[in-house]
Amino acid sequence: MPYDPDKVFAFYSEHVSGLKRTGKDNVRAVGFCPFHADEVKPSASILLTEGLFKCFMPDCGVELNIVSFCRKLNMNIPVWAGGKNWKRIYEKILKDPRDQAFEYLLHRGIPIEYIQELYDNNEFGQNEYEDMIWIVFPIYSPEGGALVGLNKVSINTNDKRTNGTLMGSYWVDSKFDWNKPIIMVEAVINAISINVSNLGFQGLAIIMAENSKIPSHILGNSIFMFDNDVAGYSAARRYSRMVDSGLCVRWPDFYPNKFDPNDLLLTSRSFDVDLKNILDTAEPINEWTDTKKTLSLIKNRRSAFTWS
Numbered sequence: 001m002p003y004d005p006d007k008v009f010a011f012y013s014e015h016v017s018g019l020k021r022t023g024k025d026n027v028r029a030v031g032f033c034p035f036h037a038d039e040v041k042p043s044a045s046i047l048l049t050e051g052l053f054k055c056f057m058p059d060c061g062v063e064l065n066i067v068s069f070c071r072k073l074n075m076n077i078p079v080w081a082g083g084k085n086w087k088r089i090y091e092k093i094l095k096d097p098r099d100q101a102f103e104y105l106l107h108r109g110i111p112i113e114y115i116q117e118l119y120d121n122n123e124f125g126q127n128e129y130e131d132m133i134w135i136v137f138p139i140y141s142p143e144g145g146a147l148v149g150l151n152k153v154s155i156n157t158n159d160k161r162t163n164g165t166l167m168g169s170y171w172v173d174s175k176f177d178w179n180k181p182i183i184m185v186e187a188v189i190n191a192i193s194i195n196v197s198n199l200g201f202q203g204l205a206i207i208m209a210e211n212s213k214i215p216s217h218i219l220g221n222s223i224f225m226f227d228n229d230v231a232g233y234s235a236a237r238r239y240s241r242m243v244d245s246g247l248c249v250r251w252p253d254f255y256p257n258k259f260d261p262n263d264l265l266l267t268s269r270s271f272d273v274d275l276k277n278i279l280d281t282a283e284p285i286n287e288w289t290d291t292k293k294t295l296s297l298i299k300n301r302r303s304a305f306t307w308s
Contacts (some may be wrong), residue, residue, distance in 0.1 A: 003066075003081070005048035011066070011078055012046055012053070021048075034073070036060045051081065074146035086138070086147045093125035093136050093150075101126040101135040102154045108189055109265040114196050120172050132157055137171050137188045151188055151205075171205040182222045183261075183279070184239065185230065191262040194225075197272050199279070203261075223282045225249040228259040240285045247282035 005027055006250045012029065013019045019031035019041045025047075033044040034053040043057040051066040064072060066081040076085045101124060105115045118124050125136045134152040141148045151171060173195060183201045194203030201223075224239045226232030228251035240246035251259060261275070268274040 002049055003051050007078075007080060008048045008051050008066070009048070015069075015073065016044055016046070016053075018042055019046075033057060033060055033062070035062055055107075062137070071141070071146075071148065074141055076146075086149055089127065090136070090138050090147065090150060093127045094122055096126050096127040096128070098124070100133055100155055104135060105192070108193075108262055110192055111196055114192070118173065119194075123173055126155075127152070139171055148160070153187070153189055173204070176202055184222055184224050184226075185261055186226050189263075193261040193265040194275075196265070197275055199208075199272055199276055201220055201279075221245055223247045223249060223279060225261065225279070225282075228255050237285045246284065248285050249278060249282045251278065252281070 009021060009029055011021070015034055016029075016031035017034070019029050020042075020188050021029045027164070029046045029048055030042045031044050031046070032039060032042050035055065036057060036059065039057070043054065044055050046053050053062070053064045053066075053069050062072075067077050070077045070081075076087055079085055079088075098119065102115055102119060105113060105118075105124075123137065126133045127136045133155040135155060136148050137151045137153070139149040139151050140146065171191060172193075181201050182204050184204050184206055185191050186196060186206060188205045191205035192201030194201055222240075222243050222245070224236035224246065226236045226249075233248075233250060233275070236248045236250075240248040256263075264274060264278075265271050
């Protein structure tokens with residue numbers, strides 16, 4: 001989309017050192033690229049009418065628009081650039097009444113003390129849109145904690161929607177400690193359900209298991225516990241391969257399809273005991289565990305036949 005060249009130049013001047021306008025119509029600018037070490041000559045070129053940034057250094061070579069430039073530097077996108085300023089939107093949502101959101105979290109089995117702590121720390125809001133009511137949680141970038149989107153969990157319908165950046169986005173509460181054992185789950189409500197257990201684990205919510213990247217902070221000591229379905233188990237296996245010491249949960253067969261940690265919290269008579277029993281089955285995914293799965297499948301299928 002066409003931009004005001006003066007606005008684009010002023011914006012990039014704050015983040016690209018030595019920026020100077022060039023070209024016949026002054027619609028281009030050159031400067032030093034902020035994504036690699038200092039250089040003798042400027043390597044970054046910007047087309048001001050389109051907001052396009054390109055570095056010509058062979059070892060860098062980034063090509064970005066204004067939106068991707070901001071996300072790479074964990075900054076809010078200028079409103080005039082067509083991007084959404086999630087921080088500003090969320091601050092507006094926080095002014096809405098949140099009593100129904102509070103009650104809904106109670107309905108989902110979350111202890112009142114934990115909800116009150118989230119409420120006091122402004123870690124969820126309530127928003128109404130087209131006769132639907134949502135609990136709105138902030139989503140942060142793994143690279144630097146910038147607010148990059150909002151996750152909506154419906155209160156009065158079964159619908160769930162996500163806004164903002166999906167790739168690499170996640171939700172954690174304010175007390176999250178990267179040094180403690182992490183259980184990665186799908187959806188905010190499941191991360192909260194993990195957090196209220198007394199097992200010493202922390203829930204980290206990947207917003208979409210199939211499409212998200214692993215946050216760069218996670219080096220190991222993680223358990224992937226996605227929903228009890230084919231897609232969830234497949235994603236958990238894939239992620240556990242990527243992370244050192246990562247473990248994958250395979251839900252026991254007696255749990256229903258699409259069962260998740262919040263379902264366990266709602267239906268279990270002893271949540272901590274049942275959660276621990278499931279987590280104790282978590283294992284690393286390698287050639288041996290894949291072979292065990294295949295042998296078990298063959299055995300089960302063979303047992304299904306009646307030999308005469």
